[in-house]
Amino acid sequence: MNLIDQKKFSESFYSEIKCLIAQHTVKIAPMFMDFEEATDLIVGEAAVAVRVRTNDARRWSNAENEFTLRSRTQHNRKNEIDKIAQGYTNLFFYGFANENGTRINRWFLFDCEIMRKVLSCPKSMGVECVDKSNRGSGDNTAFRAYDIKSFNEKAPDFIIDTNAENLKHLIKKDPLSVDIHPDLFDGLFH
Secondary structure (H helix, E strand, O other), X not given: OOHHXXXXXXXOOHHHXXXXXXXXXXXXXXXXXXXXXXXXXXXXXXXXXXXXXXXXXXXXXXXXXXXXXEEEOOXXXXXXXXXXXXXXXXXEEEEEEOOOOOOEEEEEEEEHHHHHHHHOOOXXXXXXEEEEXXXXXXXXXXXXXXXXXXXXXXXXXXXXXXXXXXXXXXXXXXXXHOXXXXXXXXXXXX
């Protein structure tokens, strides 16, 4: 094999190698970072917020085309919107579990820098969002549901990557253009 062929051969394994390396480079954030900064994982220097909804969430009419953020906590502490708005996180992984709760069926990777620009005044920017209460749970919490498509229309490049076929056309940003350790993100969640 010549040098070019050797390089192409090695490159054919890059997706698999990235997943193997990720096991050693993606760290679980300490509990205080989760509670105070909405950071669940750390990839290099990037803080990643993670939210995985149960399959039960699909019972809501538009659940697959929206993402939700907690807007009121049980004890009136900082909520997810506050933490993201304060700039603690770089990326937000948002997924839906399968029926058995054993794998992630549908997922999105969002750019939090772009998200922050819209969170301050989503309705005035024309982003569809609805405030919802968890009254039935008895914990006095609430959340805001954002329409992913309208969010991305007002804040292009918000979606870094997704496996949602009906929304893939909205991706304008190459995952390699993410500013913080971009080589760690390409293919990481595939």
